[in-house]
Amino acid sequence: MVRKKAKMQMADYLCCPECKSGLLACEGGFRCKKCSKRYEVIEGIPILVDLGNLTPYLQFQVRYFEEKTRATDAIFELAPWQKNYVKKFVSNAGAIKDALVIDCGTGSGYMALELAKRDARVIACDLTLKSLIQLKRTVEERGQSDNILLVCCTAESLPFKGGIADYFISNAVLEHLPKDKEAISEMGRVTGSSAIAMVAVPFSYRYIHPLLLPINLFHDWRIGHLRRYDEKKVAEDFRGWTIKKTFFTGHTAKAMKALTNMVAKAFDEDGIEAEDENKHAVRWGAHNMISFLAKKPKRFKR
Numbered sequence: 250m251v252r253k254k255a256k257m258q259m260a261d262y263l264c265c266p267e268c269k270s271g272l273l274a275c276e277g278g279f280r281c282k283k284c285s286k287r288y289e290v291i292e293g294i295p296i297l298v299d300l301g302n303l304t305p306y307l308q309f310q311v312r313y314f315e316e317k318t319r320a321t322d323a324i325f326e327l328a329p330w331q332k333n334y335v336k337k338f339v340s341n342a343g344a345i346k347d348a349l350v351i352d353c354g355t356g357s358g359y360m361a362l363e364l365a366k367r368d369a370r371v372i373a374c375d376l377t378l379k380s381l382i383q384l385k386r387t388v389e390e391r392g393q394s395d396n397i398l399l400v401c402c403t404a405e406s407l408p409f410k411g412g413i414a415d416y417f418i419s420n421a422v423l424e425h426l427p428k429d430k431e432a433i434s435e436m437g438r439v440t441g442s443s444a445i446a447m448v449a450v451p452f453s454y455r456y457i458h459p460l461l462l463p464i465n466l467f468h469d470w471r472i473g474h475l476r477r478y479d480e481k482k483v484a485e486d487f488r489g490w491t492i493k494k495t496f497f498t499g500h501t502a503k504a505m506k507a508l509t510n511m512v513a514k515a516f517d518e519d520g521i522e523a524e525d526e527n528k529h530a531v532r533w534g535a536h537n538m539i540s541f542l543a544k545k546p547k548r549f550k551r
């Protein structure tokens with residue numbers, strides 16, 4: 250007889266984002282056992298961050314992504330680049346069946362939905378409550394509520410118990426964070442000793458074609474990117490991790506063709522993606538960098 254898998258329970262994974270102590274269920278939400286801070290649950294989503302007390306920069310980020318949520322309907326079909334991100338994770342991370350994946354900064358949630366479909370247990374978190382509420386609808390429509398848990402929080406102060414995650418995804422998140430080092434340290438805290446992380450970041454300006462530099466600078470300013478990364482910076486920032494593999498994506502030809510397609514649909518999107526995929530070892534012209542990192546074993550003092 251096939252036993253139905255148990256639904257993911259918030260109490261098994263969540264803790265106070267401030268003091269990392271356990272939470273007690275109380276009316277309308279949770280209360281921290283230690284510091285007594287209260288956290289609301291809105292539309293079934295625990296709000297483990299003080300949304301009323303965000304810095305002006307984070308408020309701007311939430312507003313920007315709220316606008317984006319309004320513009321996009323619930324996802325039904327993945328864009329070619331999204332399919333490619335899912336494929337990269339599935340073929341480079343390891344076995345995900347029954348594993349716990351934290352998709353930090355889940356956004357539209359395409360990665361969380363795809364991995365849950367492949368029987369992973371997924372915690373999908375984001376700071377934009379509005380996109381989480383929309384994602385929750387999609388999760389329910391698809392009958393995936395048992396293995397996706399949605400949480401509203403910041404990446405710099407995660408409300409998850411230590412060592413719980415087998416995999417951690419940080420997809421286009423670090424460049425948005427004023428305190429990216431704290432987010433990296435939190436990533437280390439919530440992951441288990443043999444965890445694998447997938448980290449996607451915008452690639453350093455010095456590899457970008459000079460003609461595309463102005464539009465990149467404008468895009469970074471508009472969306473609020475605080476910095477870009479290269480392999481050296483990722484290696485330095487992720488001191489507790491070893492880089493296993495890095496892919497370079499979004500090369501000049503893809504950017505040019507995507508820009509042309511915005512004006513007139515001239516190029517087939519699957520074709521653009523396949524062409525770009527062939528260059529994933531080429532740094533020059535790439536706009537993004539995707540790294541797979543393995544946690545370093547802890548050294549014990551004798």
Ligand SMILES: [Zn+2]
Pocket residue numbers: 265266267268269270281282283284285286
């Ligand atoms: Zn607390």
